[in-house]
Amino acid sequence: MCTVCGCGEGETKIEGEAQAHTYVHAHAHEHASLLQGRPHAHAGRMVQVEQDILAKNNQYASANRSHFAEHGLFALNLVSSPGSGKTALLTRTIARLKGKTRIAVIEGDQQTSLDADRIRATGVSAVQINTGKGCHLDAQMVGHAVAKLALADDSLLLIENVGNLVCPAAFDLGEAHKVAILSVTEGEDKPLKYPDMFAAAEVMLLNKVDLLPYLNFNVPLCIEYARRINPYIRVILTSAVSDEGMAEWQEWLETGLKQAAARKANEMDALKRRVAELEAELKSVRGER
Amino acid sequence: MHEMSLAEGVLQVIEDSAKINGFSRVKTVWLEIGELAGVEVEAMCFCFDAMVKGTLADGARLEVVATEGQGHCLTCGEIVHIRLRYDPCPLCGGHPVEPFGGLEMKVKELEVE
Numbered sequence: 001m002c003t004v005c006g007c008g009e010g011e012t013k014i015e016g017e018a019q020a021h022t023y024v025h026a027h028a029h030e031h032a033s034l035l036q037g038r039p040h041a042h043a044g045r046m047v048q049v050e051q052d053i054l055a056k057n058n059q060y061a062s063a064n065r066s067h068f069a070e071h072g073l074f075a076l077n078l079v080s081s082p083g084s085g086k087t088a089l090l091t092r093t094i095a096r097l098k099g100k101t102r103i104a105v106i107e108g109d110q111q112t113s114l115d116a117d118r119i120r121a122t123g124v125s126a127v128q129i130n131t132g133k134g135c136h137l138d139a140q141m142v143g144h145a146v147a148k149l150a151l152a153d154d155s156l157l158l159i160e161n162v163g164n165l166v167c168p169a170a171f172d173l174g175e176a177h178k179v180a181i182l183s184v185t186e187g188e189d190k191p192l193k194y195p196d197m198f199a200a201a202e203v204m205l206l207n208k209v210d211l212l213p214y215l216n217f218n219v220p221l222c223i224e225y226a227r228r229i230n231p232y233i234r235v236i237l238t239s240a241v242s243d244e245g246m247a248e249w250q251e252w253l254e255t256g257l258k259q260a261a262a263r264k265a266n267e268m269d270a271l272k273r274r275v276a277e278l279e280a281e282l283k284s285v286r287g288e289r
Numbered sequence: 290m291h292e293m294s295l296a297e298g299v300l301q302v303i304e305d306s307a308k309i310n311g312f313s314r315v316k317t318v319w320l321e322i323g324e325l326a327g328v329e330v331e332a333m334c335f336c337f338d339a340m341v342k343g344t345l346a347d348g349a350r351l352e353v354v355a356t357e358g359q360g361h362c363l364t365c366g367e368i369v370h371i372r373l374r375y376d377p378c379p380l381c382g383g384h385p386v387e388p389f390g391g392l393e394m395k396v397k398e399l400e401v402e
Contacts, residue, residue: 045401047310053298053320053394056305135291167291170327195374196327228384229375231363 013130014144016113057171060139064146064174072154072264074257077137077173079197080181081190082163085207085240087115089181090158092240094122096250101257102155106145108137108162115160125149136167139174154261156253165194176256177202184208184215188222191229198229205249206235210242292329295394296336302396303346312401315346319398323391324358325374354397359390 012018052058068075080086087107094103105126107115116128127145129137142159151157159175161168169178180201182190185208191198198204204226206219223235236252238245303315318337322328334351341347358371364383371379371386378386 044316045312047306047312047399047401049302049306049396049399051302051306051396053295053302053396056298056301134294136294138294167294170291171294192375199374231385231387 012132012134012141014141014148015116015128016130054170054172057139060143061172061174064139064143067143067146068157068174068176068260069263069267071151072261073151073157074155074253074260075157075159075173075175076253076256077159077161077168077175077178078181079161079165079168079178079201080163080183081165081186084163084181084183084186086160086163086181087118088240089205089207089238090160091118091122092243092246093158093249093253094119094124096246097156097253098123101254102152104149104151104155104157106137106142106149106157106159108141108160110134110162131162135162135164136171137161137173138171142173153264154257156257165190165197169194169196169200176260179203179205181205181207182222184212184217184219184222188218189225191222191226195229198226198233201230201233203234203236203252205245206237208239208241209237209244210239292332292336293340295328295333296340299337299396300340300344300346303399304344306396306399307345307401310401312399313345314402315349315399316402317350317352317400318346318396319352319354321354321356321393321395321397323356323393324372325388325391326394327374328394330355356391356393358388360386360388362386 064075067073078086078090090105097103103124105116105119105124107113107119107126107128108131109115109128110131110133112130113128116126119126127148129141129145131137131141137159146157159173178201180197180203182204184206191204206222212219219237226233226235234252236245236248238249240246299318299320303318307313307315322330322333330353333353337351341349358373360369360371362369362378362381362383363385364378365381367378367380369379369386371388374388376386377384
């Protein structure tokens with residue numbers, strides 16, 4: 001961490017390469033000489049700001065979102081606590097979709113490229129982001145990773161966030177949806193304990209359901225808790241081991257992919273129509289001369 | 290949650306504003322933090338003090354204006370005050386209460402020189 005301002009200089013690594021200082025703070029002591037002789041305001045001047053604290057991240061997120069829309073990419077932000085079985089679920093999902101869909105994965109972890117290695121072993125491309133001391137992915141990191149992936153149009157982009165049920169809730173990455181993964185080994189009250197994450201998610205995958213016979217996990221109560229926080233959350237019970245629920249999850253993904261591709265095609269058609277109109281206009285103007 | 294990142298966000302907003310409004314020192318920062326935004330104000334102040342060392346906001350005072358958590362009860366249909374996102378409706382005891390107020394995290398105003 002930068003010892004002067006505490007911003008995580010050089011901690012974020014994408015595929016092992018250190019990223020430039022994600023945001024350079026102007027330190028007053030360095031810039032003091034530049035300010036000399038300039039007119040400056042009187043003490044106590046008030047400045048209205050009215051800016052969201054996460055404005056910078058939100059700007060990067062909306063740039064990512066437009067990029068995804070232009071290319072028909074269906075991007076999902078997968079969030080959970082560590083050990084919920086995200087990566088196993090991903091490799092199983094990839095095995096089911098491979099051959100039908102182009103897929104790429106962005107893996108977020110504090111350290112190691114173990115998860116990206118597991119994904120690459122399935123034959124799809126993956127980029128590992130190491131956040132160092134950071135507890136979540138942010139939109140700028142994802143933008144860099146997307147540039148590295150060189151994704152084909154109409155792909156499925158799965159972003160596996162850092163295992164953490166708190167911080168990733170607040171950081172928009174530009175995804176279409178957040179998907180919260182909760183495993184039945186964790187306790188049914190997680191949605192109440194970490195409400196922000198479940199409020200932000202479109203879907204909750206209740207994972208590792210093959211273990212239910214060995215646990216005292218109350219599935220209906222867990223779903224009731226989740227709906228208390230987010231009445232619209234869709235719940236799918238899944239297991240990467242027994243394959244339970246994987247067909248429903250796959251169907252949800254394929255619907256999302258189709259919608260993303262259709263939206264892109266509609267926009268392309270609209271653009272083509274506009275170009276044709278403009279060309280016709282130009283022609284008529286030239287003809288009049 | 291992640292108050293260090295939020296403190297960094299505050300500093301970014303201040304620095305952007307400094308470029309636009311041409312100031313070199315910040316004395317007071319007014320934040321608007323909603324009751325349901327999930328921000329621990331004490332942790333936020335601690336992180337902010339550490340984050341702004343050596344910057345134009347070094348030593349700046351952080352003032353937090355809290356906004357009330359408001360929700361719409363889907364059971365009784367009333368608009369009610371809630372302190373936590375998953376609180377039941379104080380009128381009918383029902384769930385869920387859909388929050389719409391008190392979610393903000395904003396830099397409102399700066400006292401600068």
